[in-house]
Amino acid sequence: MGFVDFELFRVASRNLKGRGFRSFLTILGVVIGIAAIVALISVGEGLNQSVSQQFQSLGTETLFVLPGGGFIESAFAKLEDDDDETIEEVRGVDFAVPLYISGQQIEFKDTRYSVTIIGVKPEKIDKLSIIGMASVAEGRNLTASDTSGVVIGSNFASNIIKEDLSLRQSIEIGGKKFKVVGILDEATNNFARMFNSAIIMNSDELKSISDTEISPMRIVVNILPSAEMEEAKERISEHLEDEHGKKDFQIMDLQQISAIAGDVVGMISLVLVGIAAISLLVGGIGIMNTMLMSVMERTKEVGIMKAIGATTPKIISIFVVEAGLIGLIGGILGLILGIATASLISILAESAGLPLTAVVTPELIVGALAFSMAIGMIAGVYPAFRAASVDPVEALHYE
Amino acid sequence: MTGKPVIKVDNVSKVYDMGKVQVRALDGVSMDVHKGQFISIMGPSGSGKTTLLDVLSALLRPTHGEVFINGKPISKMDDNQLAGVRGQTIGFIFQTFNLISRMSALENVMLPLWFAEKEQSERKEIAEEILTQVGLGDRMHHRPNELSGGQRQRVAIARALAVNPDVIVADEPTGNLDTVSGDQILELIRNLNSKQGKTVLMVTHEEDVAKIAHETIFLRDGKIVKRYKNGRGGTKK
Incomplete structure (x- = not known):
């Protein structure tokens, strides 16, 4: 057997077929979480690039002198x-x-x-x-x-x-x-x-x-x-x-000004990270829940597999890979939604006078998919152990 | 019967603790199963025949006593080693077939070969060959619910044979079948013993069925009360 047991993926994807809408609801959390992360990173990357473009076009030799202690306190000075x-x-x-x-x-x-x-x-x-x-x-x-x-x-x-x-x-x-x-x-x-x-x-x-x-x-x-x-x-x-x-004045160079812009982006990021973290947690729990239900429904099947020679690691890997695939499907949908959201942010920012093109790098795509799969697999560990602990004798005689 | 037994059961008891009462499903049973034997196990409901079959096939650990499979005591093995022993030594045939409904006949038969860590190409080759052998060459890609009862049991037999085990364990193999397909399945099982030299252990409550074995063991209240040879065992009834 090679390093990757493709049969695991074949078996897992067949098990997922026909679960339909229930699986879709399960992965919604993962979809939203991954979408938030993808939107966040691609917009952040776009912002980085647009700031560095401005440095190029405006030059680094420019300063701004502003009244007061800053943008906000300029009313009286x-x-x-x-x-x-x-x-x-x-x-x-x-x-x-x-x-x-x-x-x-x-x-x-x-x-x-x-x-x-x-x-x-x-x-x-x-x-x-x-x-x-x-x-x-x-x-x-x-x-x-x-x-x-x-x-x-x-x-x-x-x-x-x-x-x-x-x-x-x-x-x-x-x-x-x-x-x-x-x-x-x-x-x-x-x-x-x-x-x-x-x-x-x-x-x-x-x-x-x-x-x-x-x-x-x-x-x-x-x-x-x-x-x-x-x-x-x-x-x-x-x-x-x-x-x-x-x-009663303030002197700012472009780095300071872009740092202020960075602070605003930082706050938006923080909110998105919060949404992402909560969604992924909910998504993970959802996957765990659906996998636990699936383990209960498939008690007999697990018993059969154990009787005909499946070891504990094999049973665990079947369920973990299946949970990972649910995560991966959520990740793919989340990636699409995230890219769409990022494009929308770009369009809105553009119309508000802020040039911003969301940048989706190959690393971001691979990373998002790997992360979503990892979340699924982690969520699948407990249900998988539950499955592995099924007693084959009880499972086989249960009608 | 000479040489070492394939399965040896030594003074085995199985006790289920049901709170206030203890149920003795098996009570000091000893028996040897030698290579090539065909033994049927009979007894009334609750006599412990299924429990004995579970113990003989390393599915169930006894409360007392020891079971040896190919000379090795199962009490010394962990659950994974036990799964390995089952996977390689024993093929199961169940009354309710116990096929996996989402999988085609071919995939069901390939499953134990996957657990035995055979290569994908080899899994497919073996499974196709055995399904053809049990007369399902043209039904390989059908799912269990697209097959008749007799055909399902053939798939189960093919699955049991996939890893080429020494012992076939059958729990009421004809219990859910009509007479015609039941007879065909019994003929198949008998051929496994007589033509392929498989050791067969079969639980049944029908005397007609039990008679096709060389020997019959009769259980009552968890004890072997009778063990007798069938006159025409192993030949046509």
Whole structure:
């Protein structure tokens, strides 16, 4: 006999046939558990890849200066209009561009829309395209003399006003007429995506039309390739703190930002792991239950097999392999459901502006199937021992 | 009868503890079974004939006494060794056939060969040959419920013969069959003894059936009360 006794699989699969719906209910737990694990790992892998793609497209020399202690505490602290100049004084800094972000009402063809407006100092807008933000596809970019020109994001017309908006057409913002002078390229990295459905205008103009006081929401800083990232960060922080008199800002590099994204994914993962663990436990118990029932129904059969020479290890292996096959079937269905779920998450994430492609590796497929089979086999151990303990004499004389 | 017995039963008792009462299914039974013998076991219900057959075929361990199979005491063997001895030495034929219903005739016959760890190709070859031998060459892929009673018992006989055992143990082999198929099965069993030299032990409560054996053992209350040779034992009745 070889290392793998194929007869075991033949016998086990025949035993499973005809159990039908009952077996299906049994494996539901395994299906859901494996699906959760597969979805989790493939989405996680996809997220890893999309984060590293962003590093490539945005470069590792970019920093963000944010008001307050972070994203959440930014409500009261604010950055100053000349903070970018202060930052540019620091050794190792290539350039710093403040972004003023504000929600405004606009009017186009007698219809009002709420839109995001990004105000940029026009003399610095060219700098943004160096780091993959706000490159012009059609028309021209803003200039210092642009007091009534705006540039629109690649998807602004299609996503926000859902009408054609081409060069030289006019829109009314805060009661003042502006002309579209340029349309941007579509931005693909996460940090430039906000440009896609926004209007970009001269920051002085944005301040003049806005009812509320407007300050930079973030400053994009690019470090010279020759400079050391951590040292530059520290120098910027010290210099800005001197200027403000307190540390009411935060400096983040891409690693920190992706770590925040990672935390969110981590929490989702934790929930999915919880679901997976509970489902697999329930699934395992379900398999154990169905196998125990099967052992009871097949007491006589076990007796016959023992009478005609089946040893205890043989009986145990028959039932363990059968339970393993139930697990494996659950694993196959779970794998399919998991891949489907992961694809759905990808689609949802994509439509929410987060580029994410679920990645299903061969290792994941093999691992999921092996794991589900192992769960089945473990669940089958106790019923198998019960089967092996059947007394052949009693079983044979039981009618 | 010369030489060592294939099965030797030495002063065997089997006691079942039923709480308040103890039931003595076997009470100090001794007997030798030699190679080539055909022995029938008779007795009224509850006389212990099935228990004796279980003990003779290493299915049941006695409470007292010892059973030797090919000279080896079964009390010294663990359950797996006992299963091995059964698998290689003894072929079982039951009143209710005891075939596995999900499996075809061929698969049922292949089963003991799997337990005896024969190669797949060999299992199939042997099983096909024996099924043909018992006249089921054209029914090999039928399941038990697609076969008549007589055909089922033939499958069971083929299964018993698969591992080429020395001893065939039959518990009321014709009990669930009509007269015609019963006679055919008995003819088959008799040929196993006379043509293939198998040792046969057969429990029955019908005198006509018992008579085809060389010898009959008569049990009552767990004791052998009579042991006699049948005049025309082993030949046509």
